[in-house]
Amino acid sequence: MQTTQDTVFVDGEWARSDNAELLTVVDPATEEKVAEVPLATTADVDRAVAAARAAFDRGPWPETTAVERGQILKRAGALLREAGDGPAETLTAEMGSPIAQSKGAQIPIACDLLEYYGDLADEVPGPERRPSFDAMNEGLDVEVVYAPVGVVAAIVPWNGPHILAAMKVAPALLAGCTVILKPAPEAFLNLVSFADALRDAGLPAGVLNVVPADREVGEYLVRHPGVDKVSFTGSTAAGRRVGGICGELIRPVSLELGGKSAAILLDDVDMAAAAEGLAAPMMFISGQACNAPTRILAPRTRYEEAVEAIVASVDGAPFGDSHDPDTFVGPLAAKRQQERVEGYIQAGIDEGATAALGGPGQPEGFDHGWYVNKTVFSWVDNSMRIAQEEIFGPVYCVIPYDGDDEAALEVANDSTYGLAGSVWTSDVERGREVAKKIRAGGLGVNSHTLDCAAPIGGFKDSGFGRERGVEAIAGFLASKSIIAPKEG
Secondary structure (H helix, E strand, O other), X not given: OOEEOOEEEEOOEEEEOOOOOEEEEEOOOOOOEEEEEEOOOHHHHHXXXXXXXXXXXXXXXXXXXXXXXXXXXXXXXXXXXXXXXXXXXXXXXXXXXXXXXXXXXXXHHHHXXXXXXXXXXXXXXXXXXXXXXOHHHOOEEEEEEEEEOOEEEEEOOOOOHHHHHHHHHHHHHHHOOEEEEEOXXXXXXHHHHHHHHHHHOOOOOOOEEXXXXXXXXXXXXXXOOOOOEEEEXXXXXXXXXXXXXHHHHOOOEEEEOOOOEEEEEOOOOOHHHHHHXXXXXXXHHHHOOOOOEEEXXXXXXXXXXXXXXXXXXXXXXXXXXXXXXXXXXXXXXXXXHHHHHHHHHHHHHHHOOEEEEXXXXXXXXXXXXXXXXXXXXXXXXXXXXXXXXXXXXXXXXXXXXXXXXXXXXHHHOOOOOOOEEEEEOOOHHHHHHHHOOOOOOEEEEOOOOOOXXXXXXXXXXXXXXXXXXXXXXXXXXXXXXXXXXXXX
């Protein structure tokens, strides 16, 4: 794959970017050039915001029914499925997602999300009448109506661009908003099919605009006076910046940020089954998923057994070229990610943890590509950097705990993050009760997964607001009250 794309998606068509210079995209597995893509300028953002503003303020979209909007989302999901393997192959070439995951999860889940929200028209609230309460308002009724919040800036990172775009765009469109989607430039080409599917499904011009941009132009979008709400997914550091700007501007914002999710193994767990169940969520996108279970909490009475099971599970995951359909763990998305993760692996050794699998150094047999060793650390104290900071690579900590369920919860909740978590046990009801006490937004019992219908979002430094589920729609609506004389 080698291609040049010098256009951005504005007002329903692909138009040449204002920036003549193109960014070179490099395949993480081969370090070879695969594409050139635009870096949107502030002028491109101005055009995109103007188109979204016009589509919201003067266009038909906010006035269409939720049923009509849902039908377009469902058609778009079907069209994206019909696009075949092209978007998945592009995604793999751009950011190194193993091709089996690109084809089997990344693109299909985006289709699922479009179709899921397409079926939720009845969940968009209509006008509601209620009686007034104050004595002075006798004879008046209260009508509560819900309006789309307006023009939304949706900012997504490079690790799961299709999924994250659909998580934001689908509920926003169903609510009647218009959207400027800002993907990371190095993972932009795969989203061409996403924009085309929505356009071809009947989305009016200007309702969705796509402008890949760097951090500086992204901040310009966040600050733009034509934007009514920002929905951001990315690192906690970047989220603090975005949230601070929106606070300064009194602008609604939702933040889905980093994670350091705990998987609690209770003392009655089927250890082999738990290790097998954790393998996929631990290593999805080569460990570059914000909800990944990177802290495995094991009772000290079964600690050695837990380490052995986790090591076997991670070691058994096929490692190699992201274009090979048998690969489960491939390269990291960028050279900077490789260097970052290698730094954390060395930090774990320096802190006194034991590399029960992997460790520092170039993986054997890989003299090119942005690979790191799959690494499992044992005898990790929860205060270590490798246990407290998000690494974003295939690096895992097995942490012992002493005592009962409350002791495990104390370790699990001893984190600045709170995005996801799971509990593994032979007693599902016991697991449910423990899961309810984890300070995180997306939880599982004998599973560590996501679902279109399950809201997820952060506690603490993992952000606020919810994505997925019916709950995501509310984030793109604003209520109004109309107090008027009772009818009749």
